[in-house]
Amino acid sequence: MIMQRLWIEQCSWDEEVSQEMQQLWLSFANTLPLLNRLQVPRWIFTNDPVFHEIHVFSDASERVYGAYLYIRSVDKSRVESIKPTTIPGLELLAALLAVTLCTKVLSSLSSFADSGVTQ
Incomplete structure (x- = not known):
């Protein structure tokens, strides 16, 4: 900015x-x-997962856009369902960033891909 x-x-x-x-x-x-x-100690996988989920969120405003990603590991005991541009254009940029972020995380988790990671 x-x-x-x-x-x-x-x-x-x-x-x-x-x-x-x-x-x-x-x-x-x-x-x-x-x-x-900054440290965020997290263990994202359970010992006996049923499946893994990846949730990606993105947003944009007139000044900035961004994306963030959550990974959720579900086990058997817990099942729960500078050029001016328009806001829609910025939302698309944020969505593209989200997809790129998700793709990078999925590739880094390739060893878990066969264990039920869903997109």
Whole structure:
């Protein structure tokens, strides 16, 4: 989003940016090391799975789009059923990102493909 603002302000590559943009960048850059401490310990597979599910979600707004993915392992004891673009265009980009993300995860789980992973 910082890059988008720079493009909107028509800043050239060798032009000094405003104090506000410098502060936005420094704030962003200073938070990046925190990502190294991020841990989400999860075990996604059960010992005796009936099947695995992959759920992919995507969304978009006028400023950003993204996707995320969940893997669900079900066992026997638990069965539960910068160019301006339109919002529909951004939704399609988010859906494409979701499909790409799902494809990458499926390929990394290829050893589990024969054990009932559903798409």
